[in-house]
Amino acid sequence: MELIVRDRRDEADGVVSLTLADPDGHDLPVWTAGAHVDVTVDDGVVRQYSLSSDPADRTVWRLGVLREPAGRGGSEFVCTKLDVGDLVEVSTPRNHFELVPAGRYLFVAGGIGITPVLAMIARARATGAEWSLVYGGRTRSSMAFLDELGVYGDRVTVVPQDEQGLLPLADVLGGVAPGTLVYACGPEPMLAAVEAHVVDRAALHLERFTPKIVEGEGPDEAFEVEFATSGLTATVPAESSILAVAEELGLPVDFSCREGTCGSCETPILAGRAEHRDSVLESEEQAENTCLMICVSRAERGCARLRLEL
Incomplete structure (x- = not known):
């Protein structure tokens, strides 16, 4: 669908937010906290943001984009070319980072990983859940949405690395109360x-912007699909x-990243077992073996044939 840029703001050094709306003022599709959309940025190039x-606000969607001059060009286009009044092609939301209902949450964000967490905070507040956020970044000036987060007082702990060092994760996570769900998004070393x-792996939910390293048991082998x-x-x-x-x-086939991080190419498995190499599905979901990301995952060793719904 084609949306119009209603607002554009510099949120921090190198971080821009875009507020998108329907050009005719119609409500946007329903979405849930943790979702992302595909944005066609230039010459058919698609990126995920x-x-x-707030998921309860159907009138607008807001994106937070980190400008990466050494990247593949998507953020450079968004941060330097898109402006108020421009039209942009955007997909319906897709969510592989769902906020599971709970009474208590701990959010951990690093850098631009704060973007999905903002929607999660809005949802947690709407349900009356207890929550806290630990937010790290290289410098205070590089950390987006600090003014927005400032209204929450001591629920939010801001840790600029140049002032305080790395996030004190051992202390933060070591004191998590039973029943607390932990949601983390940010750079791979932090995750x-x-x-x-x-300690409680079932309580942990992660979203990666770059693919995690998956060590294979040996050289890849051919298989039938x-x-x-x-x-x-x-x-x-x-x-x-x-x-x-x-x-x-x-x-x-739907696809975008080709590296197992966006979830666009998720495909149901009808028979056979997969060797999962994506950074989207949680370990329990991979063990269920009901779907795979066809851009990176393969047949499990010893499984000569996969049958897929495609």
Whole structure:
């Protein structure tokens, strides 16, 4: 769908927020805290950005975008070319970082990882849940939405690295009360540290902006894939991916990042077992073996054939 940029603000050094709305004033689709959208930024290039506004407000969606001059060009386009009044192609929201209902939450954010957490705070407040946030960044000037968070007082702990060092995760996570759900979003080193300090793994929910490193048990092997809906069967070579083979066959596949972080290419598994290499599904979801991300995941070793709903 095509949305119009209603507002554009510099939220911090290198961070811009865009507020999007329907050009005709219609309500936007329903979404839930933790969701992101695909934005077509330039020449058909698609990038994913988390929604940071209040899910209860159907009139606008807000994105927070970190400008990365050394990146692949998406943030550079958003931060330097899009302005108020411009039209932009945006997908319906997709959520792989759902806020599970609970009575108490601890949010941990690093850098631009604050964006989905803002929507989660709005939802937690609406349900009357207890919550607190620990928010880290390189410098105070690089940390977006601090004024917005300032109204919450001591519920929010701000930790600029140049002033206070790294987030004190051992202290923060070591004192988590039973029943608290922990939601963390930020750079990979922070997420790895959060994982190392959380005792109750079932309480931990992460969202990654870059793919986690998945160590294989040996060299990749070829395997067969039956695309059940299309009635086609093909071999996926060791050096290729299911997505690449599907593209070669002309199958209608949704994809964007090609690195297992956006969830666009999620595909149901009808038979066989997958070796999951994505950064989207939680370990319990991977163990259920009901779907996989075809851009990075493969057949499990010893499984010669996958049957997929594609």
